[in-house]
Amino acid sequence: MEFVIGQRACISKVITAEDVAAFARLSGDHNVIHTPEGPHFPFDAAICHGFLVGSLISRVIGMELPGPGSVYLSQSMKFLKPVYIGDEVTAQVEIIGIRPEKEIYTLRTTVRNQHQELVLDGEEVVKRF
Numbered sequence: 001m002e003f004v005i006g007q008r009a010c011i012s013k014v015i016t017a018e019d020v021a022a023f024a025r026l027s028g029d030h031n032v033i034h035t036p037e038g039p040h041f042p043f044d045a046a047i048c049h050g051f052l053v054g055s056l057i058s059r060v061i062g063m064e065l066p067g068p069g070s071v072y073l074s075q076s077m078k079f080l081k082p083v084y085i086g087d088e089v090t091a092q093v094e095i096i097g098i099r100p101e102k103e104i105y106t107l108r109t110t111v112r113n114q115h116q117e118l119v120l121d122g123e124e125v126v127k128r129f
Contacts, residue, residue, distance in 0.1 A: 001067075003065075003066060003095055003098060003105065004095065004098075005095050005096060005097070005098060006094065006095065007065065007094070007095045008065070008092060008093065008094045008095075009060050009064035009065035009092070009093050010060060010064075010090050010091060010092040010093070011056060011059060011060055011064070011090070011091055012088060012089065012090040012091075013056060013088070013089060013091075014086065014087070014088045015048045015052070015053075015083055015084070015085055015086065015087050015088075015089060016085065016086075017036065017046075017085050019048070019052065020034055020046070020048055020049065020052065020085060023048075023049050023051075023052040023055075024049070027049065027051070029049060033046065033047055034046055034047060034048070034049055043082050043084075044084075045084055045085070046084070046085055047082040047083060047084055048082075048083040048084065048085065048087070050077075050079045050120070053079075053083050053089060053091075053111055053119065053120055054077050054111075054120060054122075056089065056091035056111060057077075057091050057093065057109045057111065057120075057122070057124070058072075059091070060091050060092070060093045060109075061093055061107065061109075061124065061126055064093070065093050065095070065107075066095075066103075066105055066126060066128045067128070069128050069129045070105075070126045070127070070128045070129075071126060071127050071128075071129065072124060072125075072126055073104070073125040073126060073127055074124065074125045075122065075123075075124045075125075076122050076123050076124075077109075077120055077121070077122035078120065078121045078122060079119070079120055080118055080119055080120060080121060081113070081117055081118070081119040082119070083111075083113060083119055087113050087114060088113065088114040089111050089112065089113055089114075089119065090111065090112050091109070091110070091111045091120075092109070092110050092111075092112075093107050093108075093109050093124075094107065094108045094109075094110075095107060096108045096123075102127065103127060103128040103129070104125065104126070104127050104128075105125070105126050105127075105128065106123065106124075106125050107123065107124045107125070107126065108122075108123055109121075109122040109123065109124055110122070
């Protein structure tokens with residue numbers, strides 16, 4: 001498949017309490033800001049793990065664009081707003097650079113909540129095998 005600069009793919013997901021609990025078990029991160037019992041200061045309620053939100057980007061990269069066979073070479077993510085249980089988030093990947101001879105892609109990655117607020121902004125470089 002041939003890719004072009006500006007090409008995009010995205011997925012949406014509602015973050016559930018079960019997602020947060022499963023991620024805590026897998027990662028070992030049981031920080032109280034992620035649990036319903038709290039305390040949640042400075043947030044209003046339990047927040048989703050930032051890397052759970054970031055993992056949605058990995059899903060888009062690995063399954064959609066550039067798709068199966070993609071491997072991360074580098075990644076940067078800025079966490080701009082909290083994601084709460086019950087939020088619907090949309091992760092989007094956009095190709096902003098291509099090295100076709102090596103199948104290396106630079107990607108702008110964003111995650112927005114249901115209010116279209118940018119909650120995560122980043123850039124990844126991936127190679128497709």
